[in-house]
């Protein structure tokens with residue numbers, strides 16, 4: 313069966329790569345594109361571009377919506393897609409816990425799958441999983457994520473998910489000196505149950521993360537680098553196939569591949 317796919321954010325860095333990936337895959341049919349502005353520029357093989365998700369769905373009837381947009385748009389897209397019975401595969405980051413809860417409720421109501429993957433690259437998923445395992449033995453953890461300087465959300469979705477996975481196996485405690493003081497605000501980064509996340513933004517970077525785990529006289533560093541956005545494409549292809557078989561919310565690629 314050919315899976316009908318729509319893509320939101322097709323002119324973006326990820327969106328362009330995803331359009332090319334879906335077009336060249338014979339198991340998929342790219343039926344529509346969603347952007348917030350309708351420009352003349354042809355995105356790919358004369359695929360129709362819509363500025364309204366409702367119109368896109370009514371006119372092209374996709375099975376799956378791949379969302380690669382921005383944090384302020386993605387929640388609305390996910391809820392609309394689910395309402396219409398279209399399965400979301402979401403790479404966009406920046407969800408709040410409340411939004412995730414609302415999506416979970418909608419998925420339960422509609423009984424169709426929705427996949428949210430903060431990172432689609434297999435190497436990054438392994439890095440998160442290895443960090444989760446290592447934190448059982450070395451619970452003092454600092455996460456350093458490094459991205460290109462066009463990224464709008466911080467910390468990255470990958471860093472948040474890494475911390476959440478570690479939270480599942482680590483008892484919460486405040487790291488560092490009990491009397492430590494920030495001379496400049498933000499010096500110790502974001503704090504998730506005592507773990508710290510530091511966000512670097514520089515031109516030239518793509519997507520990189522290292523998890524530092526410190527112990528007496530030792531340091532374990534687990535690092536992943538995406539040098540190119542092609543690193544995310546096999547995860548998107550896998551997610552589209554998988555979500556057609558699911559009727560729950562899947563949050564993280566590790567839930568389907570590990």
Ligand SMILES: NC(=O)C1=CN([C@@H]2O[C@H](COP(=O)(O)OP(=O)(O)OC[C@H]3O[C@@H](n4cnc5c(N)ncnc54)[C@H](O)[C@@H]3O)[C@@H](O)[C@H]2O)C=CC1
Nearest residue numbers: 321323324325326347348380381385403404405430431432
């Ligand atoms: N899960 C993963 O593996 C990955 C996730 N990402 C995430 O994907 C998202 C996109 O990243 P990039 O492509 O680098 O960003 P980008 O800024 O290059 O692209 C975003 C695109 O969304 C479009 N857009 C904005 N508002 C829209 C709306 N209301 N409806 C439809 N389209 C809209 C913009 O015009 C733009 O073309 C980000 O949230 C990023 O964190 C990025 C890389 C990998």
Ligand SMILES: O=C(O)C1=N[C@H](C(=O)O)C[C@H](O)C1
Nearest residue numbers: 405430431463468469470519
């Ligand atoms: O914006 C990006 O580029 C990326 N965003 C995702 C995130 O926030 O973790 C995934 C990857 O790190 C690239």
